[in-house]
Amino acid sequence: MKAFEVNFDGLVGPTHNYAGLSVGNVASLKNAAQASSPKQGALQGLAKMKALADLGLKQAVLPPLERPDVNVLRQLGFSGSDEQVIKRAASDAPSIYAATCSASSMWTANACTVSPSADTHDKRVHFTAANLANKFHRSIEAPTTAKILEAIFSNEQFFKHHSPLPLGDHFGDEGAANHTRFCEDYAQAGVEFFVFGKYAFDTTKQAPVKFPARQTFEASQAVARLHELSSAKTVFAQQNPDVIDAGVFHNDVIAVGNQNCLFYHEKAFLNTVQVKQDLQNAYGNSPLHFVMVPENQVSVYDAVRSYLFNSQLVTLAPGHMALIAPGECQENSNVKDYLDSLVSQNGPIKEVKIYDVKQSMQNGGGPACLRQRVVLNEAEIAASNQAVYLDDTLYQTLCQWVNKHYRDSLTEKDLADPALLIECRQALDELTKILALGSVYPFQR
Numbered sequence: 001m002k003a004f005e006v007n008f009d010g011l012v013g014p015t016h017n018y019a020g021l022s023v024g025n026v027a028s029l030k031n032a033a034q035a036s037s038p039k040q041g042a043l044q045g046l047a048k049m050k051a052l053a054d055l056g057l058k059q060a061v062l063p064p065l066e067r068p069d070v071n072v073l074r075q076l077g078f079s080g081s082d083e084q085v086i087k088r089a090a091s092d093a094p095s096i097y098a099a100t101c102s103a104s105s106m107w108t109a110n111a112c113t114v115s116p117s118a119d120t121h122d123k124r125v126h127f128t129a130a131n132l133a134n135k136f137h138r139s140i141e142a143p144t145t146a147k148i149l150e151a152i153f154s155n156e157q158f159f160k161h162h163s164p165l166p167l168g169d170h171f172g173d174e175g176a177a178n179h180t181r182f183c184e185d186y187a188q189a190g191v192e193f194f195v196f197g198k199y200a201f202d203t204t205k206q207a208p209v210k211f212p213a214r215q216t217f218e219a220s221q222a223v224a225r226l227h228e229l230s231s232a233k234t235v236f237a238q239q240n241p242d243v244i245d246a247g248v249f250h251n252d253v254i255a256v257g258n259q260n261c262l263f264y265h266e267k268a269f270l271n272t273v274q275v276k277q278d279l280q281n282a283y284g285n286s287p288l289h290f291v292m293v294p295e296n297q298v299s300v301y302d303a304v305r306s307y308l309f310n311s312q313l314v315t316l317a318p319g320h321m322a323l324i325a326p327g328e329c330q331e332n333s334n335v336k337d338y339l340d341s342l343v344s345q346n347g348p349i350k351e352v353k354i355y356d357v358k359q360s361m362q363n364g365g366g367p368a369c370l371r372q373r374v375v376l377n378e379a380e381i382a383a384s385n386q387a388v389y390l391d392d393t394l395y396q397t398l399c400q401w402v403n404k405h406y407r408d409s410l411t412e413k414d415l416a417d418p419a420l421l422i423e424c425r426q427a428l429d430e431l432t433k434i435l436a437l438g439s440v441y442p443f444q445r
């Protein structure tokens, strides 16, 4: 049976804003307090989804979460009506309030880790929603993200959902941003590659010193264990702490892999020789293509500002891959020169396509952050919620929905506007009908 890699992109939510919440994420801190455009953000994301669907790739949509998150504010002692809760939180604790308004669930690479049925012992697709423990504004995503995934992949014959790992620094899990899969063909068993930033239970090991390691070795091992993966086909690697301290807060900011190709920066990993050996041993006889970008052509500094490695790496035809890169890669001359040379190398990456996702990029999220890759065979696709798959009709419907409900501009003070809460709930209530999700949001129950 054929299988496909389906990109589940996150819809940018109606509260998309720049709140400077992510220490370690250079763009997030640099653009804090800048006015955002939720409408432009959502339309840019939809345009990228449509472009990839038009390239013949399978594309689907994950909805935003309910923001402001009134329930979390109530857990923190803010009381009264919903309107009073957000008014009091906004005035008494503006930083906490901003964190409960973040549209950060748009970056669905962090929504979960997915192991395709070809890799798992019970031959079902396994999902573990990521606890995103390291950042408060992200750590509140998992409960509703899990409900949305369960609503889309509800058939227990084909799909298995695991609870997020226990919250806390020891089991920090950032999902597929630190997970890559290599395979000959999407229908066949592949190698699952987990990259982590530190060992939480062994402080004698190397770790970043300036910025946090958001993914731990122990969290990655726990997900592999939950997904019942073959240890012979599972590889763990530590990210180079120096690049984390230079702003590479997820592995997908310094490396991206697809099928038999790993596109990575020279300094991405702590023990690169060992990593390549482990990957090739697990992969078997046919050679993996290691496309390494040297520091002297593209520095880590340039990689972090252009998000070259946060490009999507997609297969358009056998042996013909395309890099789906953000517009910022054209603006950086070192990166632009490298990309021009890349396609003339004799590797699997034959072309580069540039898309504008600036609203997301200004918060440290590029094309690859905005999507969760789910490999599904034809039966699994048929068993999943059909209303989330993007065709021309759904694309038009979602663009109309965004134009109807989203604000053109948003600043931090707008977040305290009680009308915004109503606007968001009306939008999301309508969205659950468009995507046939049922009442997945707390405000709907």
Ligand SMILES: N=C(N)NCCC[C@H](NC(=O)CCC(=O)O)C(=O)O
Residues within 6 Å of the ligand: 017, 018, 019, 020, 021, 022, 025, 028, 029, 102, 104, 107, 109, 110, 135, 138, 177, 249, 250, 252, 253, 363, 364, 365, 366, 368, 369
């Ligand atoms: N690389 C991947 N897969 N995802 C990118 C996530 C960016 C996100 N930014 C933010 O959460 C910024 C929110 C703010 O500051 O308003 C983060 O740091 O978790």
